[in-house]
Amino acid sequence: MSHVDPEPDEARRQRRPTTFVIVSFLAATVCFLVAESFAQFWATGVDRPARQIAHELAPEIVDLAAARGQLRRLQVLGHRRVHGPPWAGRAEIESARAKIDEHLEHFVAVAHFPEEVGLARQVRAGLRDLDRALADLEESVRARDIASALHVVDRELDPAAERVAEATRRAIDLNARESRKLAKRIAAIRARSIRLTIILEGLAVLVSALALVTVVKVVRSYEAALGRSNATLSRQASVLEEFAGRVAHDILSPLGAVSLALDYARRGGPNTATMLDRGTRALQKTTELVDDLLRFARSGAVPAQGDRADLREAARSTAREIAPAAASANVAVSVEPCEPCEVAASPGVVSSLLSNLLENAVKYMGDSAVRRVTVRVLPRDGAERVRVEVEDTGPGVPTDLADKLFQPHVRAAGTGQRGIGLGLATVKRLAEAHGGAVGVRSEPGKGSLFWFELPLARRPAIDPAGRR
Numbered sequence: 185m186s187h188v189d190p191e192p193d194e195a196r197r198q199r200r201p202t203t204f205v206i207v208s209f210l211a212a213t214v215c216f217l218v219a220e221s222f223a224q225f226w227a228t229g230v231d232r233p234a235r236q237i238a239h240e241l242a243p244e245i246v247d248l249a250a251a252r253g254q255l256r257r258l259q260v261l262g263h264r265r266v267h268g269p270p271w272a273g274r275a276e277i278e279s280a281r282a283k284i285d286e287h288l289e290h291f292v293a294v295a296h297f298p299e300e301v302g303l304a305r306q307v308r309a310g311l312r313d314l315d316r317a318l319a320d321l322e323e324s325v326r327a328r329d330i331a332s333a334l335h336v337v338d339r340e341l342d343p344a345a346e347r348v349a350e351a352t353r354r355a356i357d358l359n360a361r362e363s364r365k366l367a368k369r370i371a372a373i374r375a376r377s378i379r380l381t382i383i384l385e386g387l388a389v390l391v392s393a394l395a396l397v398t399v400v401k402v403v404r405s406y407e408a409a410l411g412r413s414n415a416t417l418s419r420q421a422s423v424l425e426e427f428a429g430r431v432a433h434d435i436l437s438p439l440g441a442v443s444l445a446l447d448y449a450r451r452g453g454p455n456t457a458t459m460l461d462r463g464t465r466a467l468q469k470t471t472e473l474v475d476d477l478l479r480f481a482r483s484g485a486v487p488a489q490g491d492r493a494d495l496r497e498a499a500r501s502t503a504r505e506i507a508p509a510a511a512s513a514n515v516a517v518s519v520e521p522c523e524p525c526e527v528a529a530s531p532g533v534v535s536s537l538l539s540n541l542l543e544n545a546v547k548y549m550g551d552s553a554v555r556r557v558t559v560r561v562l563p564r565d566g567a568e569r570v571r572v573e574v575e576d577t578g579p580g581v582p583t584d585l586a587d588k589l590f591q592p593h594v595r596a597a598g599t600g601q602r603g604i605g606l607g608l609a610t611v612k613r614l615a616e617a618h619g620g621a622v623g624v625r626s627e628p629g630k631g632s633l634f635w636f637e638l639p640l641a642r643r644p645a646i647d648p649a650g651r652r
Contacts, residue, residue: 233366241359244291248352251287254280255345262341266333303355310348317341491530492641495561496522502538510546515555522561525570527638529618537614540607541634545576552578570640575633581626
């Protein structure tokens, strides 16, 4: 048997770097291919909810809101028709009715969710009642029977329109809830995609660095391929990020904190995770606020039993939320230290009270040299209520407005600020409905102090065994 000399050591040493570089190249390529595959996979997962938001839910919300506006217009036209000549107003009523059908056509024909089936049925029934009422109204007007026409408007037309409007409002709420769920899903998919992409990119860079240390010449050739793959991956991640950010912004544009967080994430800032956490908290807080206020409104302005909220935490949270707007107006907002204090109201209601007063204080600071807003939570020993004060250093309230400031649509002249004058009216309604009160002390030129009071929350009873 012949003997074969082993491979010379020099040949083996020359081949080792090449083998290592090839293996490194293959490993890095696999990392990038996997990252690309996962990016495409997550992008596919984003596509469906994004299309549903953009092409189904958002347009339907717009149509439902437009239909509600036409319903209100139809009610007004019906009342005008009663007192006008027989030939006047009929064309406008027919036009408004046709627009209602146009806006509700897709909603009535296609129900996206099981709950929408019942709402669509209610809308169809309400529209039939509305058409009968319009026919009865036309007959009474032609006969010049004013009493009968008024009866039709009050007992048939208005109730039918209100039923349809209520069903469309519930449909808008349903679509808005589904949009928020889909937006959260898009954000979660995007976050997973970015995390995985970063991990795979890190592995690829590590392997490339090891190959570079082993042999510079081979790594240089590999570096070009690595750069191309990295650029492709970065473009894919950027497209996914911009797409998710744009959809979330378009759907949740009224939520300023969430929109700001997603826009910051889209730009790829260094604190993306922090901003997204802040946006998520804002979305949760806004959802809580809307749910609480809707529940309060639907309960006939009677607070739900067992509601409770920590005033100290609510004051701090609201001050943090308004901080960006206050900073842009050069206004300092502070909350004086206080003990924890729970009141008998939901967190959403308390947030609404505080937000309205703080936003007004910042909004109407005017040209004051000292620009400061202070929040105080003042529990009183032995009292059944707790008071919250919001004091500002603004121009104060005109004397002629002091007694009617909490009435709807009352606004000071010459402020140059937008609004319809419902903020303080909302504060009064919510506080008094919860057994509290509101008030204001102001001296023109020296600032204002707005306050509201709410009942303290009762402590849960504890039985002898120590159970609540």
